[in-house]
Amino acid sequence: MAVELDPQLMDILACPSEDHAPLLAGTPTDPHADVLTCTACGRRFPVVDGVPVLLLDEAITPADPPSPGTAGD
Numbered sequence: 001m002a003v004e005l006d007p008q009l010m011d012i013l014a015c016p017s018e019d020h021a022p023l024l025a026g027t028p029t030d031p032h033a034d035v036l037t038c039t040a041c042g043r044r045f046p047v048v049d050g051v052p053v054l055l056l057d058e059a060i061t062p063a064d065p066p067s068p069g070t071a072g073d
Helices: 007-012
Strands: 023-025 035-038 044-048
Touching: none
Parallel strands: none
Antiparallel strands: 023 035, 035 044
16 A cells, blocks of 8 residues: 655655655655655655654664565565
8 A cells, every 4th residue: 555645744754864855655666665765864664554653763774674564565
């Protein structure tokens, strides 16, 4: 299922890391993934029940494989 967030919200959402880069829905290889991907660092932030979890501790780093049952599947 693709992430469906209000376009105005997507305009203001940014990665919580120091660079504060914009986020894109999905991943480069799976635009329908339930994650938001940072355009600078590549971290993926899960979207749970339509709510983005923008916590660095919960982010999936580009080197981390998705684990079963997470938003990267």
